[in-house]
Amino acid sequence: MKIIVTERIAEDGINYLKENGHEVDTRYGISHEELLETIEDYDAIIVRSVTKVNEELLQRASKLKVAGRAGNGIDNIEVPACTKRGIIVVNTPESNxxxxxxxxxxxxxxxxxxxxxxxxxxxxxxxxxxxxxxxxxxxxxxxxxxxxxxxxxxxxxxxxxxxxxxxxxxxxxxxxxxxxxxxxxxxxxxxxxxxxxxxxxxxxxxxxxxxxxxxxxxxxxxxxxxxxxxxxxxxxxxxxxxxxxxxxxxxxxxxxxxxxxxxxxxxxxxxxxxxxxxxxxxxxxTPHLGASTAEANYNVGTAVSKLVSDALKGEMVAAVNMPPMKNKDLNEMKPYLDLAEILGKIYYQAEKETVNKIEIVYSGELAEQETKILSLSVLKGFLDIVIKEKVNYVNAEFIAKNMGISIVESKTSQLEKYTNLITVKFFTKSKVLSVSGTVFAIQEIRVVDFFGYKLDFEPTPYVLAIQNVDVPGIIGQIGTILGASDINIAAMQWSRNHKGEKAVAFVSVDCEVPANVLELLKKINGVLKVTLLKF
Structure with a gap:
């Protein structure tokens, strides 16, 4: 494989690539214009913070499989554009x-x-x-x-x-x-x-x-x-x-x-x-010297070289984006990956108490399949809410365990109502809360249990989760406030366990709900909690 390195990294990193059979061109300081003319020849590119791996470059990078950033940030790499093209993006956040x-x-x-x-x-x-x-x-x-x-x-x-x-x-x-x-x-x-x-x-x-x-x-x-x-x-x-x-x-x-x-x-x-x-x-x-040591420079250079080499070999690596999968596998797994990530996203949008354990239960047909990637998708969704560095399918488990969270995966083939079900249990010091979801037909994702309340709801980009006392008139007041705020309701579903106690609702809306509107909803007599969930 042919690799271009556009910014200086440790010489040991260059040697590692060569020893593993790669052809390496070190073009330190190459201009963007020159890179545009030559990028089509390369399978991988290694950069630091100056070289821009942007849409313009990627349009010409017909052979590019891996983009490696020697360092932590990836501001100079357009990750979504890389992902769209199946290009693996790796960086070295631990090295400095x-x-x-x-x-x-x-x-x-x-x-x-x-x-x-x-x-x-x-x-x-x-x-x-x-x-x-x-x-x-x-x-x-x-x-x-x-x-x-x-x-x-x-x-x-x-x-x-x-x-x-x-x-x-x-x-x-x-x-x-x-x-x-x-x-x-x-x-x-x-x-x-x-x-x-x-x-x-x-x-x-x-x-x-x-x-x-x-x-x-x-x-x-x-x-x-x-x-x-x-x-x-x-x-x-x-x-x-x-x-x-x-x-x-x-x-x-x-x-x-x-x-x-x-x-x-x-x-x-x-x-x-x-x-x-x-x-x-x-x-x-000081002029942003945090990573400016000989050791850190050595670490990021050698670490990125190994990641790029392994990725070119087709091995699973700690990628910023999801590593490439065969189209057939991706198409089959995508709705379950999406469901798993949605279930993970719910907790810290609705609750604040620290989670110390996550148990993921696969029931029905899913119990017979390899579910590791689904568990990583749950963790990715869970961490995306609180970790602002890029969380991916490879580093999600590492980050969670580094936060002190234990991960448990279990399976059962027994399932009455659905053919497949993913249940995620969040354990805190004081309680256990769980959410469940399933996939109907080919790609119809549904949330069917929200913290103990049964429902059948399709998660959309903006969903209001509302808890209220089970009394008449609350639904109408919610609709009136949203309507007066020019916020359209796409779907709504209420659920209760016992008449006259508490009820919860998922209200799908067409747009972001401003903070002042959320406050108006919270002030409705009988409303106990209002949370905007973003999926």
Whole structure:
């Protein structure tokens, strides 16, 4: 197979590809125009962050089977366009986590001991008055970790090694994972902010986390708190941070990421980036160095080479998108894959309590088939709601287990009402909730059990799940509010277990339901809960 590498990776990675029988062209720095002229000759392409694997390129990449990204993000690869063409997309999200974690810890030490400021004073100003740079020790202080995933867990372990008390806020990580790490769980972000001497952020940037540390949150923090953000720019509101530091409430901050970020490739004489935080001596800013170590560069280069080589051999790899399947198999499995993913998506859209175990039960005809890919599809749907990095059929189980969630798969051939049934049970500390679904005929997907309520509902892109007291008049009020808001109802189904107690409804609508309309529905007398499910 012929592979083009357009950006520099570890030489050992290049050698690995050659040793495995591949022809490798290293065209570091090749222009997009040149690549367009030559891409049709290649079976695989390996890039880092500059080369654009976009629709224009893919239209000419008639032989391309694999696109490999040496690193974590895939912003420069149009994944849907690759998937449409059956091109496997792989990246290396695990290869630089130690580098990112160590940078965050280094930043923590730097802002507690004023290391960069003291260095600069001596080197640039010939000022060695050490009394100016009196700092504080990390020993016996409290570190608050926001996001206890792969990087956050490493940071927590290293800070515990500095004899810090470590607390963390992450609603998606189980108690077992917290206990294993020896970290105290905070049930709310506010609880963490009030206790921490050091706050270190390790969460992805989403609509929920963007600006999660703003003016109100900073006011809750202890005086002289120190803040480290080596995750994503925008998690901390920079205007609010600037003001809190100027006012003396925040002692110092260290940022490896900014919002927006400067152009890291511009020469100093061409740089036009401005940020008020640069005015403050007790703010340390580094140019997104999280993954910039020799070890991380080596790891991402060798890891991506192995993934690309294995994928070209037809082996199952940790792909960002689903690996290619034969059309016949894909067509047969697709409705069941879709059903499994839908069932997985339901829980965290409707509930908040942390899941520590998922049991997937296959009944009827499905019990006689290989169901591993279906279980991965359940996990993919479940994780897609809470994990903003790309979840795929290969990494879904790894991510779930890394969160402390145990996965159980069981089968039974006994089934009375349906020919096939998938039941997903979500176990929390206090309860077990389950959802079930089936496929009728060829591709008719139905949800037939929702947290103990029997129904027969076709999941659509937008569904209102409503729980209410079983009394007359509620259906009419819901319809009136939706109609007045110009939201069309496509289908509606109510279910109850006992007259006069509680009932649930699935209401399929044609569009997104705004937050203000959801609030109106919640205010209806007798309505207990309203959730918009997106499939």
């Amino acid at each position: 986590i130690m580098a990112a974690a160590e940078l965050a810890v280094g930043h923590a030490y730097a802002i507690f001991r004023n290391i960069p400021q003291a260095h600069w004073a001596g080197k640039a100003q010939n000022d060695f008055r050490r009394s100016r740079f009196n700092g504080n020790e990390l020993d016996e202080k409290t570190a608050g970790i926001i996001g206890l995933g792969r990087i956050g867990s490493i940071v927590a372990t290293k800070l515990k090694g500095s004899n810090m008390k470590v607390i963390a806020y992450d609603p998606y990580i189980t108690d077992e994972k917290f206990k294993k790490l020896g970290v105290e769980r905070c049930d709310t972000l506010e609880e963490l902010l009030k206790q921490s001497d050091l706050i270190s952020l390790h969460t992805p940037k989403t609509s929920e986390t963007y600006g999660m540390i703003g003016e109100e949150q900073l006011k809750l923090c202890k005086k002289d708190v120190r803040i480290v953000n080596a995750a994503r720019g925008g998690l901390v509101n920079e205007e609010a941070l600037y003001n809190a530091i100027k006012e003396g409430h925040v002692a110092a901050a260290a940022l490896d990421v900014l919002d927006p970020e400067p152009n890291y490739d511009k020469k100093p004489e061409d740089q036009d980036y401005q940020n008020k935080l640069f005015e403050l001596d007790n703010v340390i800013i």
